[in-house]
Amino acid sequence: DDNLFYIRHKGSSNTKKCRVVCSAEEADSLFKEFHSSNIGAHFGQLKTRDAISQRYYWPGMSADIEKWVSQCTVCQKNKKDIKLKTDLKPIKVKTPFELVGMDLIGKLAKSDQENQYICVIIDYCTRWAQAYPLKSKSAAEVTQSILKFVYQFEVPKRILTDQGREFVNTINTEVCKMLGIKRSLCAPYHPQTNGLVERLNGTLQRALAKLVEDKPNTWDQYLDAVMFGLRTKKQLTTQFSPFYLMFGREAR
Template sequence: MPTEAPRSPGRPWLAGCAVHTENAPRAEVKINGCPFLALLDSGSVVSLVRTSILPPRTETKTKLPITCVHGDTREVPARRVDVGLVRDLPVPVLLGRDWPGFDRLLASVTQPASPARNRPTKKPSRKARRRPVLLASDSPRGGESPRGFSREQHEDDRLKHCWAQVRVAEGKELQPAPHPTPHFIVENGLLYCVAQRRGEEKTLLVVPRSKAVIEIAHAHPMAGHLGAQNTVQGLRDRFHWPGLEAEVRRFCQACPTCQRTSPRTPSPSPLIPLPIIEVPFERIGMDLVGPLPKSARGHKHILVIVDYATRYPEAIPLRKATTKAIAQELFTLFSRVGIPSQILTDQGTPFMSRMMADVCKLLKVQQLRTTVYHPQTDGLVQRFNQTLKQMLRRVAAEDKRDWDQMLPYVLFGIREIPQASTGFTPFELLFGRQPRGLLDVT
């Protein structure tokens, strides 16, 4: 029953409860010679008395402000002993922390019921569940003494092979030196593992009950719920048990706090491999590059076309990036290499127009479009765009207005070089022969 009054300079102010118990502590008090069972409330800074248990002629000249659990504050009559009078108090007497000797009285009432093993197990309250666990143990009796810890080491089935590999016991060598690393020793009845950690030989305690140690190393406030790798590093420098790393990773993956607070990003969808095209110019990729610096002949854009079967590139300069200009250049190209079955483009305006749809419908060409803001679908053309722009930037460094005249020469250089994906030159795959280039003439 929180009854803390507002802060005031003339009255001491305390906050919080000193003891949290499932059964409220009570003590017997006498008022005017009549015995009453008083409730000891360490969360209250004032003592309260029900009005009905006092004589009717009790004078109350002052008021005592109290704050209830709901947050509302009200004033109740007070006597010279600074006890608040509450008409609807649930208990006859409530002793707060202002009562003389309250701490000794509370300790005498709560200490006899302190052993946890004599009380039945109950579901912890919400407030108790919120408190951080400072120390943890798998059993109430675990780790009471080194002798008990040694007994648990012997009883743990996971450590049987560790006991069988003991090299030194209480300073006596059971097997001749030198001892391999790691190896096991026994000191003061406890099993240790001697291992190398970052170039230094360390003696690590072998733990039979690893869950409590992992909880301290990971979930304790001083551990900070670090990741599995950091938790493993901290434990490996001090302890050892079989399967330490795997057990720590399972514990960290199942930690509810880490699951609620970890920044989880959805995994990307798996890549769908593009089909292998075997017929030249059966599928082509198409894209626009520009606007570029206007050339002397008025060209500002480049229509880039790459054959998926042979990697044979085409780059056609355009004055305007319109569907009509693109359609005219496509008919010129198709007159030389044939009409493709599929055309892969992005969702640019010239490629999404009704005129382009009519051209593809007339020629019975299937239009394939990439996902919005996902140019990786047409990665072959996108990568060629970078190569083309880089080569034009280098060959047209002196006069940037003649880049359109450099296109045929740049394309020939690309066509006669073997491609890493095919192992052949695009010219050879399309025409069936090696071109006679500048090196042959030289």
């Protein structure tokens, strides 16, 4: 272990063990793994740097990553101006699954599996998110996504959605009533109320666009990898990854 060492960030009492990267070739390989792979999903400078720095170190690492991300041809090709919305007061929660936000992405290019939508559910406490590919936005399919989430984790106390018919319908209402889930609805024409899931939607769509490039019908093949990447990246608001807040450790 002669190439392992401990680093402590200035002003912090936290110490972590990182492996020293000894060559430019290895550093370049790591950048491709953490940025350009399906899990890396061409996320930005901060997420890429945070992911690499959890495990590796080399002198000038931050500057190198900033340069490489700015020169990434896929990122530049798919770069879009991101308009920041008016800041809203954050919704305060104390425990996981106290509140989850739910929304749909689509209509997307029909995949080989005939999927055209993504049902996204995110926990407001841990920022853990799930994304389920759907063939349609019917009440039955969308409600099935809620059941999948429940079977994987637990029954959330409250679900926040917009007032679309895919969410406000007899099937959805009855299932939530049966499970004891309270419903909250965003005001019409004001989706920012569910701002956390709206931001996730944008991040997810940009990542998928960069990975599919000229094969838009393959987006659902990348969905699980992109979601794993999102769950293992540190969030600016919590300063932890959703994975850490769910399991008490970082992913291997």
